Amino acid sequence: xxxxxxxxxxxxxxxxxxxxxxxxxxxxxxxxxxxxxxxxxxxxxxxxxxxxxxxxxxxxxxxxxxxxxxxxxxxxxxxxxxxxxxxxxxxxxxxxxxxxxxxxxxxxxxxxxxxxxxxxxxxxxxxxxxxxxxxxxxxxxxxxxxxxxxxxxxxxxxxxxxxxxxxxxxxxxxxxxxxxxxxxxxxxxxxxxxxxxxxxxxxxxxxxxxxxxxxxxxxxxxxxxxxxxxxxxxxxxxxxxxxxxxxxxxxxxxxxxxxxxxxxxxxxxxxxxxxxxxxxxxxxxxxxxxxxxxxxxxxxxxxxxx
Amino acid sequence: xxxxxxxxxxxxxxxxxxxxxxxxxxxxxxxxxxxxxxxxxxxxxxxxxxxxxxxxxxxxxxxxxxxxxxxxxxxxxxxxxxxxxxxxxxxxxxxxxxxxxxxxxxxxxxxxxxxxxxxxxxxxxxxxxxxxxxxxxxxxxxxxxxxxxxxxxxxxxxxxxxxxxxxxxxxxxxxxxxxxxxxxxxxxxxxxxxxxxxxxxxxxxxxxxxxxxxxxxxxxxxxxxxxxxxxxxxxxxxxxxxxxxxxxxxxxxxxxxxxxxxxxxxxxxxxxxxxxxxxxxxxxxxxxxxxxxxxxxxxxxxxxxxxxxxxxxxxxxxxxxxxxxxxxxxxxxxxxxxxxxxxxx
Numbered sequence: 001x002x003x004x005x006x007x008x009x010x011x012x013x014x015x016x017x018x019x020x021x022x023x024x025x026x027x028x029x030x031x032x033x034x035x036x037x038x039x040x041x042x043x044x045x046x047x048x049x050x051x052x053x054x055x056x057x058x059x060x061x062x063x064x065x066x067x068x069x070x071x072x073x074x075x076x077x078x079x080x081x082x083x084x085x086x087x088x089x090x091x092x093x094x095x096x097x098x099x100x101x102x103x104x105x106x107x108x109x110x111x112x113x114x115x116x117x118x119x120x121x122x123x124x125x126x127x128x129x130x131x132x133x134x135x136x137x138x139x140x141x142x143x144x145x146x147x148x149x150x151x152x153x154x155x156x157x158x159x160x161x162x163x164x165x166x167x168x169x170x171x172x173x174x175x176x177x178x179x180x181x182x183x184x185x186x187x188x189x190x191x192x193x194x195x196x197x198x199x200x201x202x203x204x205x206x207x208x209x210x211x212x213x214x215x216x217x218x219x220x221x222x223x224x225x226x227x228x229x230x231x232x233x234x235x236x237x238x239x240x241x242x243x244x245x246x247x248x249x250x251x252x253x254x255x256x257x258x259x260x261x262x263x264x265x266x267x268x269x270x271x272x273x274x275x276x277x278x279x280x281x282x283x284x285x286x287x288x289x290x291x292x293x294x295x296x297x298x299x300x301x302x303x304x305x306x
Numbered sequence: 307x308x309x310x311x312x313x314x315x316x317x318x319x320x321x322x323x324x325x326x327x328x329x330x331x332x333x334x335x336x337x338x339x340x341x342x343x344x345x346x347x348x349x350x351x352x353x354x355x356x357x358x359x360x361x362x363x364x365x366x367x368x369x370x371x372x373x374x375x376x377x378x379x380x381x382x383x384x385x386x387x388x389x390x391x392x393x394x395x396x397x398x399x400x401x402x403x404x405x406x407x408x409x410x411x412x413x414x415x416x417x418x419x420x421x422x423x424x425x426x427x428x429x430x431x432x433x434x435x436x437x438x439x440x441x442x443x444x445x446x447x448x449x450x451x452x453x454x455x456x457x458x459x460x461x462x463x464x465x466x467x468x469x470x471x472x473x474x475x476x477x478x479x480x481x482x483x484x485x486x487x488x489x490x491x492x493x494x495x496x497x498x499x500x501x502x503x504x505x506x507x508x509x510x511x512x513x514x515x516x517x518x519x520x521x522x523x524x525x526x527x528x529x530x531x532x533x534x535x536x537x538x539x540x541x542x543x544x545x546x547x548x549x550x551x552x553x554x555x556x557x558x559x560x561x562x563x564x565x566x567x568x569x570x571x572x573x574x575x576x577x578x579x580x581x582x583x584x585x586x587x588x589x590x591x592x593x594x595x596x597x598x599x600x601x602x603x604x605x606x607x608x609x610x611x612x613x614x615x616x617x618x619x620x621x622x623x624x625x626x627x628x629x630x631x632x633x634x635x636x637x638x639x640x641x642x643x644x645x646x647x648x649x650x651x
Contacts, residue, residue, distance in 0.1 A: 030453075118524065119620035181461060183358040214605070274462030277643035285630040288644060297559075305647035306631045 001252045003045040006232050008145065008198050011170060013035045013108075015048045015076045015233050018223075018251040020244075021202070022079070024237035026060035037244045038067035042074050044248055050235045051102070052080035052113050053094045054291045061101035071093030072104050080113035080149060083130040084295035085123035091133030095142060109169060110134065110143035114289060116152035117296050121159035123274050124148075131165060145169060151203060151281035152288075154187035161188075164254075167197050171235070173281060177211065180273035182282050185229065198232040203279075207287055209277040215269075216269060219243075225265055228256040235256035280306070283285050328344035343599040345387035348578045349513055350419070352539030353488065355451070357390040357419045358577050359572050362542070362590075364393030364422070366583025368402030378481070379590050380409025384417050386594050392581045393445070394456050395425035395437045396637050399651045403444035409563040414446050418589050423456035424473060424491060427641040428466030431476030448482060452512060453486040458621050459634055460642050461490075464502040474508050488512060494546065494627040495634075497530040504534050516627065517544030517571045517580065519562075519611045520554075523619040525573075532576045541578040547571035548582070550633060559618050562611055565596055570578055570611050573602035 005014040020041050028034045038049075049068075051061050061079060068075060079098045083091045099105060112130055115121065123128050137143045147169030148160055157172060170192050172184040179185050192199050204226035211217050226234045227250075238244040257265070266273075276283025284306040285298070293300060333624040346354040380391075391410075393403050403422060410418065422441045426434045442448060455473055467473050480486045490512030492504055500515060507627050513535050515527040522528050535542050547568045554560040554567070571580045580648060584590040603611075618624050627633035636649040 084521070117621040121619070272643075274465065274643040275460035275644070280645065283631070284645065285632075297623040298621075299619075304626065304630055304632055306645045 001162060001254075003248075003251045004254060005045075005047070005160070008232055009196055011145070011168075013076070013145075016251075017233055017254065018046060018247065019048030019050050019078075019200070019232055019233045019235040020046060020240040021235050021237035022049070022060045022064060023055045024239040025051075025063050025082045026056030027237075027239040028063075031066065033065055034063040035067040036243060037238060038064065039071070041244070041248070042071050044252070046248075046251070047074065047076045048233045048235070049077050050076050051078065051098075052082060053098050053291060054080075054082040054113065058097065058101055061098055069103060076108045077102065077104065078109035078111060079107055080111045081130060081133065082109045082113045082291050083124075083133070084114070084292040085117075085120065086130075086295065087128045088130065088132040090134070092136065095133070095137055095285050099142065105287060106141065107143045109138060109145045109147060111146065111169065111171060112148035114292050115148050115156055115160055116288060116292065118153075118156065120150075121163070125163050125165075141235040147171065147197070147200070148265035149200075149202075151207075153282065154182060154184050157184065157188045158191060161191055161195065161197075167195075169198045169200055169232065171200040171202055173203035173207075173279065174199075174229055174231065174234070175204050175206060175222055176225050176262075176265045176269050177206060177273045177277075177278050178219070180270050181276055181279055189229070189231075193230065199230070201229060201231045202236075203225045203281060204234055204277045207281050210280065211269075211272065214278070216272055216278075217265075218244060221249055221265060223250045224254065224257060225262060227251070227254055228262060320477060326439060338371075345594070345597045346600055347389070350488070350578060351541035353511065353541075355419065355519050357541075358388045358597070359579055359600055360388055361390035361392055361533070361579040361581035362388055363545070363581045363583035364391070364402045364406060365397045366585040366589075367393075367405055367587040368398030369583075370405065370588070373405050373408050375586070376405035377409040379584060380406060381414065381586055382587060383584070383590055383594070384414055388594075388596070389417065390579045390581070391418050391420050392543075393421065393433070395441050396423075396425040396456065396635055396651065400440075400444060403441055405448040407444050411446055415445075419451045420445065421452035421454060421490075422450060423454045424477070425456045425474075425635075425637055426473045427457065427638040428460075428463060428472075429641060430471055431473050431479075434473045434476040435480065438476075438485060442485065447486060450486045452488045452490060453480060454489070454512065454514060455491040457635060457638050458491055458499050458503055459495045459638055461491075461499065464499060464506060467503070468506050468508070470474075472569075477617065490514065490541070490543070492543075492545075494550075497525060497527050500527065500531045501534060504531075504538065509538075510540055512541040512543055512578075514543035514545055514581070516546040517542075517574050517577055518547050518549050518567055518624065518625075519570050519608075519615050520549050520619045520622075520624045521546075522612050523616060524622050524625060528574055532574065536576045542576050544571045544574065544577045544580040545582070546625075546627065547570065547580050550627050554615075554618075554624055557618075557624075560615060560624075562614055564571060566611055568596050569600075569603055570602060570608055572597070573608060
């Protein structure tokens with residue numbers, strides 16, 4: 001079966017309902033394995049490709065760039081800018097790095113990465129902040145659409161939205177645990193839709209599949225739940241060929257869960273949701289990346305693992 | 307499903323608990339006169355007891371070099387007029403309670419206001435009552451002056467504490483049995499959780515929270531919880547005056563001194579005592595020098611210190627007990643299924 005596509009806002013641009021996560025591309029054992037997954041994904045109808053300037057110190061972008069040679073025009077290419085509070089010029093330099101590594105002259109979507117510190121919205125919207133870089137990049141035609149991402153706290157996302165900036169997308173964790181714990185689904189998704197901003201889901205399996213390893217949910221249930229929400233796409237990390245095939249199969253067979261089915265899954269998992277044990281990106285430092293920590297003067301993960 | 311605690315354990319917003327409490331918090335806010343070099347005392351919330359403005363932290367007592375050193379710290383603190391002693395069932399795999407118990411032998415127990423904390427972290431109240439017996443035994447006493455729920459940390463902790471068969475029922479029972487005089491709770495994570503504990507209605511006598519110039523500007527207990535506690539006639543127990551382990555002073559961005567920080571915490575209106583760790587006689591003496599004859603900072607001085615650290619407050623990197631699980635004890639992590647990397651007992 002064909003992978004469903006969905007429209008970005010009212011732009012007339014359609015993307016696949018599942019996206020390939022960029023961080024995991026860098027976790028794969030070899031360039032050739034990454035290339036095989038990217039090629040088969042494109043052939044199967046996946047068009048949405050995620051990445052970030054900082055993933056694996058640029059290696060994730062380089063791998064994706066190499067794999068997309070000759071296929072760039074078949075995909076909707078996103079990467080993220082990682083100023084973490086630094087100035088416009090830093091953001092513009094990162095854009096050039098990303099374009100070079102991805103071997104393209106433009107991005108389809110450029111997002112502000114990892115808005116996870118309480119003061120990030122103020123820093124991003126400050127004079128000479130990253131928002132000015134986003135504006136300039138759009139004007140120069142180097143990016144078509146813009147957005148922001150974060151895995152920590154719905155309140156921070158709402159602080160970003162309250163500035164009324166014309167974001168096209170916003171990316172957030174969406175899974176059945178989130179529904180009952182510091183919920184993006186309940187607090188941010190409706191607000192984004194009200195503003196006509198397309199929502200990109202991520203962490204459908206809790207980031208590192210912690211709940212799957214614990215045996216409380218299957219990957220099929222988790223991915224299908226996330227894809228059933230009113231979202232543009234669900235970015236899914238695929239850190240092996242087997243995981244890619246598994247997730248591809250879910251997307252190819254996809255039909256949305258009914259509302260009662262979604263509620264039943266949330267209810268079944270509610271006892272695991274309330275302390276954030278399967279959403280460590282919200283409840284701990286485990287998923288907070290190195291550059292952001294450094295810019296915010298937090299210890300590195302070797303000293304502050306969680 | 308009927309909880310074992312009675313209606314009168316809850317604050318009745320129209321009843322006597324509030325009426326009796328209406329004066330005490332205001333009195334607690336009046337700076338104690340300090341014409342001498344004694345360590346001032348303040349009233350313990352709505353109750354007549356008075357406790358010293360400086361409290362000796364139990365975790366660090368277990369970090370002293372030897373039990374002899376710990377005993378010397380306890381004796382010298384009591385002789386200087388420190389009466390408030392903090393501890394927890396789980397600190398340092400119980401060494402902290404054992405060493406405090408050693409220091410309190412020989413008549414010292416009766417000179418102090420003794421607190422320890424129960425560490426069910428959401429498990430059954432019956433387990434809490436076992437912990438109480440263990441704490442009493444280690445501390446060498448037949449009663450506690452204050453027993454607090456340790457570390458309200460995870461979003462579901464208030465719900466778990468209040469559930470039928472949970473720790474709050476056990477606490478009410480321990481109080482009826484005369485094993486504990488007063489009840490409270492603690493936590494270092496999020497003011498919203500403290501407020502939920504208050505709003506669910508049990509008539510706690512005290513609440514413990516981080517109080518320092520960073521907190522004043524980031525997920526602030528001082529701003530959000532202190533006023534609610536005072537409204538209820540509760541004692542406010544400050545902790546982490548140096549934001550945990552003194553880390554700000556190893557950082558070039560902070561020019562204020564430990565003395566400034568401890569004085570700030572002790573000066574926040576409504577704070578009854580400030581608990582701080584003292585793992586050596588040298589640290590004890592440094593803190594005693596600040597506490598003796600203490601007069602609070604005025605609001606201009608406090609505002610100036612807040613302003614001086616404002617640039618370091620907004621992302622919580624100076625308050626990692628709020629922004630990471632680094633300060634979450636190993637037992638609570640285990641109960642809540644969290645990673646154990648970097649956990650301390």
